[in-house]
Amino acid sequence: MIESWRWFGPLDRISISEIGQTGARGIVTSLHEVPYGEVWTREAIATRRAEIEAAPGGLHWAVVESVQVHDAIKKGDGPLDALYGAYRETIANLAAEGVRVICYNFMPILDWTRTRLDAALPTGGTALRFSAVEMAAFEVHMLGRDGAEADYPDAVLAQASDWAKQATEADRERLLSSIMAGLPGYYNRFDIKQLQDILEEWKGITEADVTANLKRFLSEVVPTAEEHGVRLCVHPDDPPRPLLGLPRIVSNATQIAELLGAVDSPANGLTLCSGSLGANPDNDVPAIARRFADRIHFAHLRNVTKEPDGSFQESAHLEGDTDMVALVKVLLDEEARRRAEGRADAEIPFRPDHGHELLSDIGAGTHPGYPMIGRLRGLAELRGVIAGLSHAG
CATH class of the missing domain: 3.20.20.150 (Divalent-metal-dependent TIM barrel enzymes)
Structure with missing residues (x-):
């Protein structure tokens, strides 16, 4: 190989x-x-x-x-x-x-x-992570996408609602930035309004x-x-x-x-x-x-x-x-x-x-x-x- x-x-x-x-x-x-x-x-x-x-x-x-x-x-x-x-x-x-x-x-x-780029590892260091709860919070509570609730189980939606209630502005910015990071080399990074428009x-x-x-x-x-x-x-x-x-x-x-x-x-x-x-x-x-x-x-x-x-x-x-x-x-x-x-x-x-x-x-x-x-x-x-x-x- x-x-x-x-x-x-x-x-x-x-x-x-x-x-x-x-x-x-x-x-x-x-x-x-x-x-x-x-x-x-x-x-x-x-x-x-x-x-x-x-x-x-x-x-x-x-x-x-x-x-x-x-x-x-x-x-x-x-x-x-x-x-x-x-x-x-x-x-x-x-x-x-x-x-x-x-x-x-x-x-x-x-x-x-991914929803987090720096998830802590037990022995030190960090890893990429995809959290279903954070993704649901992003789609339902930050993006406001019609029909997003149907894509997640009730338990995940409940936790996503809790996350959204407790999230600071820094938490929301970190989540958006993490989701946008999967485009290395591509210069466009969307904010919420831009992403809503392109999804339309x-x-x-x-x-x-x-x-x-x-x-x-x-x-x-x-x-x-x-x-x-x-x-x-x-x-x-x-x-x-x-x-x-x-x-x-x-x-x-x-x-x-x-x-x-x-x-x-x-x-x-x-x-x-x-x-x-x-x-x-x-x-x-x-x-x-x-x-x-x-x-x-x-x-x-x-x-x-x-x-x-x-x-x-x-x-x-x-x-x-x-x-x-x-x-x-x-x-x-x-x-x-x-x-x-x-x-x-x-x-x-x-x-x-x-x-x-x-x-x-x-x-x-x-x-x-x-x-x-x-x-x-x-x-x-x-x-x-x-x-x-x-x-x-």
Whole structure:
């Protein structure tokens, strides 16, 4: 497996030379400064690639995360030919610079969503956390979204009401800021009124609509990916449940099967995110990986601990509810199968995802979920699992 590390380019407080000291060799990055829907020029891609390759440690640009899909495509809103054309041109430009794995997501408006970025750990340090109670308080009492009450159990709504009564202005600002933090590299951050306005644009758009829009997107861009030897890999929803009244369409094995089957091509693949899928109590993550192994082109390896009310918290990589050893075994078995076929792209790039803030991480101001020491701990643990399984044969 290709040990990789997410880097936010010039936006990142962790330098490319520091990443070289982790032992990872693949860089996972994006041109975050390019607005959604615009072409990534070959010149801009080459500049970023050269910056990566000039750093010590033998680094290379292994995966793009992400070439973001414009919300107009997700909504199926208005003339889209120019947006599809820009995406196809970006695919071709990336391939011309040797970057051939593209992770993307189809989540409306927000990417990953958490309600607290600094949940205290018993031994010190902090973790990302999703609280069903705080999310309900946000939707019902801060956002005032029509119909939000129907999305939460009565017990959660009662606790949310208590939270709203006791919350200070600082509590409310912290909650809004935490929810907005799941958009690294995207410059817009919405206040309550802006979020209400943008949600209004999504009224009446159903899960079936968004699924159809993703299938159309695939039909428009997968042929270009095939032509240039590029692997597209959709990232699952995080968390894998509807939020803010918005449909989620990549949350379980049934939905994944439908989307991969819509354009049945190796270029239409999956980013196996163990944390995103693992937050759904109905998902058996190693089983999902086994079922779709031949279409996994990239992996995010992290763990979460779930709670009965729908809350979850980021765990250490080898803790939490997903059997990480079993999951890594599935990926190694798939690599062995690909090597037996003689494939040059047999190795699956992976990265440690959403580490805890530990020691000097705290207060360092790195992107939420992306500290140095917490992810380095995760990488070391995963490296040990891979070595042990590989030695065992």
